[in-house]
Amino acid sequence: MVRERVGDWRLAWRFALAGLIAGMLVTAFGYFGVINRSFDAAQDQLFPAPSADPRITLVAIDQRSNDSLGAYPWLNSYHAKVINYLASLHPKVILFDVVLDHLTFNDPENPTENTDAELTSAIKSAGNVVLVCTADDAPRPEFAAVAAAVGERGFSIPDAADSIRGVELRPKNTCPENEAQEPAFMQALRISQGISSALSINPAGTEATFGSHHIPLVGNQMLINFTKGGSPTCPYVDALNASCPHPEVITNHIVVIGTKLIDAGDVYSQAVSFPHDKSLCPAARQKCMLDNQNYGYRIMGDAISTVLSTCCRSGTECCSPPSSCSPTSPSSSCSDRTAI
The missing domain is CATH 1.20.5 (Single alpha-helices involved in coiled-coils or other helix-helix interfaces)
Structure with missing residues (x-):
């Protein structure tokens, strides 16, 4: 016992x-943060991503363009031809999500061609090109001076799940050329929607007012409503050759140009996984990205669609393209953009 x-x-x-x-x-x-990382990642799987916003069209500096034109980066005259072609189709705005921080001087194959002057002229003639910068990298003065605006291209610091979840609407650190001290996608929305009023944030830091949009904030950030991809896309090389397969998705659309090359380095982990098609990776490296990794310019597009999905004041309806709001619903924000 x-x-x-x-x-x-x-x-x-x-x-x-x-x-x-x-x-x-x-x-x-x-x-x-080990448990937080797993918990946050598990939570992300509970919220399916909405469809891409059809009002936003992407122009991808992709693998096919790289194979056709040679190793990226390219001459500024190439960018000039792309901008001239897109401008001829009358988009609402062109957001060029590549920092134009270097000159390429004369074309080796055509020494009389001043590639930088061509790009300066194209940006000026279009009149609606938004350039991007960071606190460390800014566009050349020649290009910034003629752009419609220069804005910040950075996102928030990754969370415990190593994922990008949002973006500060008033970035603390940015380039001097970003006179409005706003993200580039907000500058693009200003042009596309004719918003001239200042961005304001309420004293509690829980909501930003941007024209007719009222954007919920969490921790001083706008959380991005990530989509499952599938935006209308034109390869860069097709735009260079003035032959986008569907030019109608350029006209009256918001156009975002960016790199879709794994070796270009503009890749982020985002909060929501999405179906990856074969175009995201080279043919010889089809598993080059995880399901929750995405290219920066595509996340920029999702940030734009997040703002477009927000509601106006009480008595208005959100999620109704192509106009931003219409008077029916008393909601103040939109969590599901399936109506887009």
């Missing part, structure tokens, strides 16, 4: 010690 009681006592202490160790491990993992 005594032996049984002693055995039970020792067994209880073993369970107590095991519980103490388990508690210490949970605390340690939580402190270092």
